[in-house]
Amino acid sequence: MMKKMHILLVLCLVVAGAVIVGGCLSADNDKDLNNVGMTSFKSEKELKNYLETGSTSGRSVYGSTNYAKSSGVAPEAAPEPMAMDAMTEDGGGNSGGVDYSKTNVQIANVDEADIVKTDGKIIYYTPGLYYPTNVTLHDDSKYPYYTYDTYQITLVINAMPAETASIISQIKETGGNLYLADDLLITIATGYNESKIIAYDISDPSNPKVMWEQSYEGYYVDSRLIEDKLYFVASEYGFGVFPMMYMGKELAYADCYYPYGPEIIRPAADITYYVTKLDVKTGDVDDTKAFISSYSTTIFVSGDNMYLTNYYYPDTQIMFLDFVESNGSNYLSSDTMKYVKKVMGYDLSTRIKYMAVSEAIGNYTSDLTEDEYTNFYDSFYKDYNAYSSALIIEAEKTTITKINLETFDVVSGVVPGRINGKFAMDEKDGYFRVISTVGDDYRTEESTLRSIVNILNAEMETVGTLDNIATGESIQTTRYIGNTLYLMTYTDGDPFLLIDLSNPESPAVLGEMKLQGTYSYIYPISDTLLVGFGYTGDWRDWRTKLSLYDVSDPANPVELDVFYFNADEYVSVYDYHGFTWNAAKNLMIVSGSDTAYVFEIKDGQIKLMKEDVHKDSYVVRSAYIDNYLYVFSNKEIHIYNMTNWQRVQVIPIEQPVYPDYGTIYPTHDEPIYGTHETPVYG
Template sequence: MKYKMHILLVLCLVIAGAVVAGGCLSADKDKDLDNVGMTSFKSEKELKNYLENSGSLNTRSVSGGSIAKTTAPSPAPEAAVSEASMDSGANYNSAGGADYSQTNVQIAGVDEADIVKTDGKVIYYTPNLYYTKNVTLHNDSKYPYYTYDTYQMTLVINAMPAETASIISKITETGGNLYLADDLLITISTDYKIHKIIAYDISDPTAPKVMWEQEYEGYYVDSRLIDDKLYFVANEYGFGVFPLMYMGRELAYSDCYYPFGPDIIRPNADITYYVTKLDVKTGDADKTIALIGSYNTILFASGDNLYMTNYYYPDTQLMYLDFIESNGSDYLPSDVMKYIKKVMGYDLSTRIKYMAVSETIGNYTAELTEDENNDFYDSFYKDYNAYSSALIIEAEKTTITKINLETFDLVSGVVPGRINDKFAMDEKDGYLRVISTVGDDYRTEESTLRSMVSILNADMETAGTLDNVAAGEYIQTTRYVGNTLYLMTYTDNDPFLLIDLSTPEKPAVLGEMQLQGTYSYIYPISDTLLVGFGYTGDWRDWRTKLSLYDVSSPENPVELDVFYFNDDEYVSVYDYHGFTWNAAKNLMVVPGSDTAYVFEIKDGKITLMKEDVHKDSYVVRSAYIGDYLYTFSSKEIHVYNMTNWQRVQVIPIDQPVYPDYGSIYPTHEDPIYPTHDEPVYA
């Protein structure tokens, strides 16, 4: 038969070059689908073999390591201080003990990097602007062009007195993500060319001084500041080279971790994450570990632990081969199955086996009559689709690796399905609470979609679960407050669920109400009041809204009030750091396009108090000190007296100046392609 000759030809072509892959189907397949997690390499040889056989690209050379931490008691390089700012610098501490805002974070006491920080006296702000330096005109006869470098700038603002607030110095060495730690300002550059963490002594904010700097490899992912330790996460595509180096130090093989699991499922594993603990006073890297993950790895940090996820999904080619090997004789003649079993017995990669088996079945069906072909596909694919759909639901897993932030010891656990984002996780009293979605796959039936609450103990073992939560609904946003999980979903019914987590072994639904629309962010303003930010209507009359909920009676949550933005007002909470809540004054500030919306939320009502418009620039942040509100865009900073809502000061921000390409005239009509990346504007 033709299929016999064809499969033999395929095997002859591929056997010589076939690679033995870790994902090959073996005779005794591992069916323990919960046997997944993260483990360290047991030997240097094991690490080398993994790196050599991973097949991933390396993105850097680490021979000799990176530039080590340096100290410098001199003023910050390229720091600029104007004469006017020097005159006002003496008043930088005049705010005294005034109440001031902190960065809006997920977990209280766990500080997150942001572009605006204040200590109640001085404000530090990195606008999303890129300034030019080293501008050079290359006057080529055919294609004249400019090249230049870019840098970000951190503005140091004397905030009080508010009426005379001004920029008193500028840090141009680095910018981006900021932290305040006593008299230190820590800046983490996110520029793709600059990979630096720099700490400045800001005891005199008119003249910041570099205390230490640390270069890092890879790309910045996230960070947290807890007490006097900075926990820093960066990543790079692929798995580096051996020996693995980070921040000038060689990592032991036992400090490098990789995901494992049974053959039939596999993790996304194409990115190396480096987790480093730095002393903020000295810049010393106390500890670094490397973990292999993927672009969709999610990070969540409590005060004691850092959690990182790995998503596992079925190997569809292996799944297909497994079905054929176990059930093929129900659909295929014995001679076809004989050849298939021979293929399965070869020491080949999964991909080669899949190609060969598919070709074999294709050639067999090509010789059938039309009716025989239809009967085959009706029976074979009906059964295979049912098998694969059930296996996908069973095999889709997310492992969660807990890293003890004190010791850097690791332990892994597993939950079914996929985790939406970091707000789906929370830690309390040593338990990790997680909500995940099961059955959200194009290859499964819509009726299988559901969510599940899992509670894991200190050893990352499952202590309790709540299944079939919001069946048929997609999770939109979640928030944990104490022992209650607030869950908002979206499909048809849009339920708002309150889930009791007080007994880890028995999580239970407390109450439910139906919503109109979808929500993207929940913010608790008290123990019994929540603000929900979202949208209502369909694509023809989509409107943004802000809702106030009373959850004092969990069995019967109530929407107290709702504010609808105008149809043409675009408001987003893509970055929750943009939210500001002033509990003392019951004021909430929400950035939306070029406007900062100020709401009073009091006595069950939402009242719009002020719309602060910035001309031709997006509002990105707000902060308050005492009775004064500061709103930030990339062009200026506005200051308002919150007792009468009068604007008392406007601080302009210098704008970048870029080369004028209109003044360059090429010798013919071909377009000019600049040799640099265009800047990103706020």
Template sequence: MRISRGITVLTLTSLAAWPLGCAWQPPADEASGEDAPSEEAGGQERDGASPELVRADSCEDVAANLKGRLVHAMETRLQANLDEALLAATHSCEQYGEEEEEEEEEEEEEEADATASEYSETNTQVADVDEADFVKNDGGYLYVLADGRFRVLDAWPAAEAHALSSFPIQGTPRRMYVYADTAVIYSSLDESAQPSLGDPWSGGGAVDLDSECTYGYDCEFAGDGRKLQITVLDLADRAKPRLKRELVFNGSYLNSRRIERDVHTAVVFPEFDVSNLSYWPDELPPVGCGLKDHGFTPYEVQELFEEVRLANLKLIEKTPVSGLLPSVRDTRYVKGGGLKVTQGPLSDCDDVYLAQTGDARGFLSLVSFAIGEEAPMAARTIMSRPGAVYGSKDSFYVAVRHERDPNAAWFSELEEGVEQATTIHKFALEPGGAAAEYAASGVVKGRVLNQFAMDERHGALRIATTTGYLPDEKVHSTVSILSEHGNELVELGRVDNLAPTEDIRSVRFRGDIGFVVTFKKTDPLFVLDLSDPGAPSVKGELKIPGFSTYMHLMDEDHLLTMGYDADDQGDFAWFQGIQLQVIDVTDLANPHVLDKEVIGTRGSTSDAATDHLAFTYFKARDLLAVPMTICQGGQGGQYGDLMTFSGLLVYRVTVDGGFVPLGGVPHEEPETPNTYSGKCSNWWTDSNSKVKRSVFMEDWVFSIARDRVNVAHLDDLAHPAASIPLTGH
């Protein structure tokens, strides 16, 4: 073993010398829960795992570090099989079954006339920081990714809206940016990114357009396991888009942000796997018990497993370093039919930052380029698992959830008994398509919900997390404030033990104020004063039925929220229909509800409840549009009987007047007892509305499903003036 800049690097020579039949054990300092000395501010040493990343010295550093982790993972799995085999070699099938039963019993628990004067744009978290989506709008044209193609709709005048052009995109197009005369399109290729052993997000099969993790309550921000392609189109002539560039990565799209011309994309690479590794000796029968009955002694079983382990070590050792690093193939299409192709790693080995936590065995690259520039793509690569992404004008954060492994070192910064943690990696963004700089990392207790649980203010990061899982009485939430000191994100202050026995359902920050909604039976909205980062505090609280999954900043003193109504059952509550609210926070100590609208019953659903990109608040005209599948007839724990509406609902929303329904743009016929098709069994975190997005242009609304765009005037929403199919060429 050797120590390199604070990283424990396991050489394969030392690994091959482990005792016969024994699983790999960490070096003495790791086995005692201590890491090797690291270069920290002030030269202090830290016990336990560290969230900080350390820059590699060379390709040898990268290879040795990653291969050491691969060996550890291989040894852990092999040891589990060996333990089972040794049990089977010392017990008959009858004895083995009796002990299994006992164990199971214990485990049972452009032009003026061609562009609308006012129009809605993508609903982003941070002003002037664009987020990729499958619909974009510039007031004159509507851009939609549908049926494998990039489509341009001539959208103004709205009554005459029609399809203008389409361009085939390789793979499954998922998200895009449109800036000036350029489209940047993200698509998932049919080919899987390099799969990893036992990795739950490396996935297979067809890409599901609606399977992306957006809300984060019961899903992981992990990418789809498919290779990513970025396609760049020239839109100088909207009727004839021209292919300019294609970039193919051996990793998957995680998230991205655009600040003016600069596009920053997080690409996640599945942890590296070595093919043909074995985890069970060929000589042993593949049985769950009774190796003793087949004549194998424990010593013979142990010898056979040791042979497998040594063979696996040789395979890992022979794996070339070039296969470990993230790479890209960049193809530029020159006018006249020429091609310029380059291919290679995204980052040099000595420009990679390595993790000091044991659960990171793959890479994440933040890839940057400037729209309109021909320069090669720049990237910064770190060793990290994927996570939730938050972006400001100057910074890009990745927040990674961790569950404590009793066999691995844990974060010494956390108090005793904390079993969940979130590490945060910060990148400093550079303009002009330059590579972002890795800045710092930190750790907080609990798990982050989604991007809205993070916010940057005066260089400090505020992050809300929940520790524990319902219905554990010890569940509580925390809002921590972190500041960059050297390469560490250091805690300045926190509000802890927020809403005991409840977990976080939504978060929103506004300047020095934070809003946190938790839930178990009612919807406590906590108002936090964060003006003093060293002493944040709870300013006010509001308890109302139900819970909000999304909070929109309506204006300086009002929140426009969306979520679910609830039916209190004493120890718990049933979620019910979709709930919209206008909440007055003028007096931070006494927030109160101005108006509430409950839509449908249990089983009603809206993509906007779990994806902010589907929530369209057109402040210029006080308009709100939300996709909606309305179900009626359910109550308590019973889902609605029939779907009575599927389309887009539109409201006029004001502080004084509350919610005024203007009607709905239909996309499906209502169900009847004779046409029942089961559209009302929708769980609250699994949004499944037919309509996915909406766009306002003056007094017109565009209701966008995967197969069709319906265009209607606010005076007659039920009868669209135009309907544009999104299938075919």
């Protein structure tokens, strides 16, 4: 019994730090932890070998053929990358003297897809509603049921004059990702069976006409509109078959990129991202590149470049084998170590070696006395923990692949640690600025947690570093404004840091203040004023707050005012498209749960001006045109005169009507409930 317990405890110790993944440990395993990056295939032979074997230099690729195409079964969709909640509003638009809101975006003049777009005259809105179509009753004699498809609608609203605003047409299509480009409305459908981009001629908004369509493979990830070019990113599980085609364009082997690095840090390689540039006037594909990466990839787009991240982390099985091979003689018998060396010399997969070495350790410890085993366990665990913790901190890397949006040339760089969302990245004057976190892992001590600012030049070489920022603390939100990085972290007495980036070679801390509460959104309303949005209190007294900060003296930022929402008011801070700033009227509109909150931020004070409640429906967006505010939910659109805050119009939205299952059950002498058969509802 004691022997079995010894084996079980050792295996638990090892498995606790191990993730089962495939791959081979080559005899000439490269240990240079800085030799990481993205590179294109150098020849057709190299690309074909990668597809056939699923690896280069032992690197693992999951699904080396296009699963959806080969099996006809759609894999689980890749989630859209999560965004940290800080952004730059792309200002208000102005057309013929009419002031109107534009989509809140991260970078000015780099438009992002959203569910509401306006040109100051017409509003285009895709509610989060799905309408049944092709409804079919399957009249089974015992258990009838319905099947149906669904579609979304994009409403075309004649917004002015506001008092008579109305829906003048509808576009029936899976939408929700909208762009306006002069007289074109671009919609991006995101369903796997409806994966297409459609451009509508809206010169007559009451009668939109299809100008062009472009189908795409895979799942929609992200997009940007810059002038007359649409930059589009989609993903597929695994890697496509060769020769590879995307949107009708054949990709050369040199257009396909994969991650490389030493085996002990294994970049995930389970997703292929396709980055495509399209002409919005014609729908023609200008260029496409393919990048093998992972679900955790984050995308940042400046006006000139697109950046894709890829996170590297130690392969815990290789890490364990490396530790045992190098240090095992301190804990194990000579016979056991001979066996370990023998196993490590074989051309076997990492998993098989790991299983064999684990079993050998279990066999060794099964012959130990209770005291001997306790001593072994304590020393082995202590030393391995220290080794793995140090290696994790040293080996955590993120590669950043830069794509020039004009030429589609590609270059990559590397920074230590993990990048927490796209708002941790920025670009200015040809320099890429990024803040990353090292040591945020359960195996490492809290004291090792730290953040690092890195500044990279156009060739993605690091030219400036600021290390040991907010040690022991995690980043809550970041915001780049000009040459200043505003950083809020999470700990007791949460720090608000201002970091000077004006000298790329020597970033430095400008100032710091202590906050109460956590913040996940920072918004600049002027050159010297910021709004912070977040929470205060603990789980028993959790309240949303809105704060106003004066940063005119960077060394001494000051909180001017704070507004606390009621404890029972849920206000989301995670969708930055749900915030609107009207600079001309000093108004900020925040989309809450079923309420839009309108604040006047003026003269150093925050004042609640209006609460617009939508019964039984979430408020999702707001927009303004001249003196009128439009508030959108899935049931209604409310329009207010912002002079007197009187509601001047309500536009109802047609609701979907689904089949009524209660009307189709047949009459039986006895109830069908309790039988072993279950009706099938389509």
